[in-house]
Amino acid sequence: ALNVQGEALPCGHSPQEECPEYFIQKLQSFLHSVL
Numbered sequence: 001a002l003n004v005q006g007e008a009l010p011c012g013h014s015p016q017e018e019c020p021e022y023f024i025q026k027l028q029s030f031l032h033s034v035l
Helices: 020-034
Strands: none
């Protein structure tokens, strides 16, 4: 997740944190490797 300044925070810093940015980065790298 991101904090107020838009900086990446460690995953799991709150009970409901899932860190979608990690999956977005994985998806982007996957798409770049395919296209």
